[in-house]
Structures are given as structure tokens and as C-alpha cells.
Amino acid sequence: MRDKTLTLPDGRDIAYTIIGATDGSTAMYFHGAPGSRLDLVNFEEDLTSLGVRIVSPDRPGYGASSPQLGRHLSDWPADIAALADHLGLGRFAAIGYSSGGAYAAVAASSLPDRVFGAAIVAGTTDMRWPDAWDGSLSSEPAMRLGDEDAATDFYVDLYGADGARFFDGTGDLAPADTALFEDQDATAAFLATIAEAFRQGVDGFAQDAVVQSRGWPFDPVAVSVPVEVLHGEADTFVPIAHGRHTAEVLPTATLTTFADHGHLSIIYEIPELAARLTASPGTGLGRPVLCRDRTG
Secondary structure, eight states: OEEEEEEOTTSOEEEEEEEEOSSSSEEEEEOOSSOOTTTTGGGHHHHHHHTOEEEEEOOTTSTTSOOOTTOOGGGHHHHHHHHHHHHTOSSEEEEEETTHHHHHHHHHHHOTTTEEEEEEESOOOOTTSGGGOSSOSTTHHHHHHOOHHHHHHHHHHHHOTTSTTGGGSOOOOOHHHHHHTTSHHHHHHHHHHHHHHTTTOSHHHHHHHHHHHTOOSSOGGGOOSOEEEEEETTOSSSOHHHHHHHHHHSTTEEEEEESSOOTTGGGGGHHHHHHHHHHSTTTTTTOOOOEEEEOO
């Protein structure tokens, strides 16, 4: 793991870590909410053996990245392009996990000359879809507030200003998610990324909920790069209906579902996913939706 910080043109800092291979094909990884650039550090050995380099940035207000007041989903591609320029990356894949899925989607939409393929793993869908607001999305109460200050107050009351009570209210977990906490390394990695997510308090987390509540700021039909959508049928945080809808509205998407994966366990699919995405940049353009069911 190589932890670094870049100062962006507007003076904000974006913190990022590089995980896996020291060179070769690269995928940008966009963390969940809450989450941080440390999400995948437990997969350093796997990624290295697969020859994949992951660049994982903190979003504004998370970890060591500066806040960005009043930000929108459409602001993200400029940050990513600046980071890619700094690293000398001409083209790269974009992988978004959970809330990071929307950031992968907007990167694919806005940077088709840079992003050659994308993946959305256990991701929230476009919240302009009415059926997304059915009460089963774990972040929906904060999303419904529609105001950053109100969402921050909500999370302060729920988790504390420093997020210390986050693990008191995570709700029911899928069996595959619960099993992860029997592994000391997996538990330590999860605790580390959540602690880093709340380094600056709950503000970044609250802002993310409001940003996502506005929906995608682009026409999904206009996305031209291939997109893989992965979702667990046992996900108790982001219902599988979100993954199915995302695959339906993105014309170049394929959908793979996993019978047993929950919201946390599916992250273990990401190393091989990243290897697939980066192995043949740009292949699969214009594929129809294809549903594959697998056992997690």
C-alpha cells in the first residue's frame, strides 16, 4: 500500500492509496459510504498476484480528503481526471462499491475517453427511479432529508459526531456478512476503513447521502463503455432491485447476481473483477444485459 495526497487545482487535497501491482493496468476504486481509500488494503497480495493496480481515493470529507461544500455527483469526474493526469494514466477502469457505484457511473458517463470499462458492485441505483424509495435502502432516512446540515444532524444523533456508535446500528447482516467477522484480518481491515471514513466526523457520510438522493446527473442511455453490475441476493443494505434496475437502464451493462453474498461479503469478488476489467480494455462495448446467477 502506498498512501499519497494530491492538491487539486482548486486547493483541495485528495488522499489516495495505491494497492497491488506497481505497474500494469489500473482500475480506480470508489469506496462505499461510509468507507475510505483503505477499503481494499486487505487484498494487496491478491491484486499483486493478479497484476492489477488499484488507485483508491477518498471522496471529499472522508479520510484525509478535504471537504467540498455543496458538492454534486457531477463534480467527481474532474477530481478523478486530475488524479489520473497526476499519475500519468491515460485510460483506466472505474469500480464503485455500494455508494461508490454512482461515482463509477458518472465517471463512465463523463470520461468515456479515459474510462474504458466500469463496474458497480452492490451499488445504489439512480435515485430518480421511484421504486428506489421503498424504505429498504439503509441510507434512505438520511437521503430523504435532502439537506446536508439536516443529514449531518441525523447521523450525529444516530452514530455520534465521530461515528463511534456506527457499529451499534448496522442492522441485520446476511449470513455471509456475519461470517466475515470470524476472520481477524477481515475484521481488522473493515474496522480500519470505517475508522478512517470518520476521521473528520460524519459530515462526509451525511453529504454523500444527500448527493446520491438527487439521482444521476446524466442520461444512462448515453453511457457507451461496458459496465459490469454485481449484486448479492442476500444484500440487506442495498436491495438487489437496485442492481437489477442499474443493469436495465445502462445499455452496455451485464448483471451477475450471487445467491449467498450480502453487502459486505461481495467485496471479495473485486480483485478478480478488477483483473477481468483491466485485462482487455474496451472489450464488450454495446453488450446487451446478461444475467448470470452464481453462488457467493
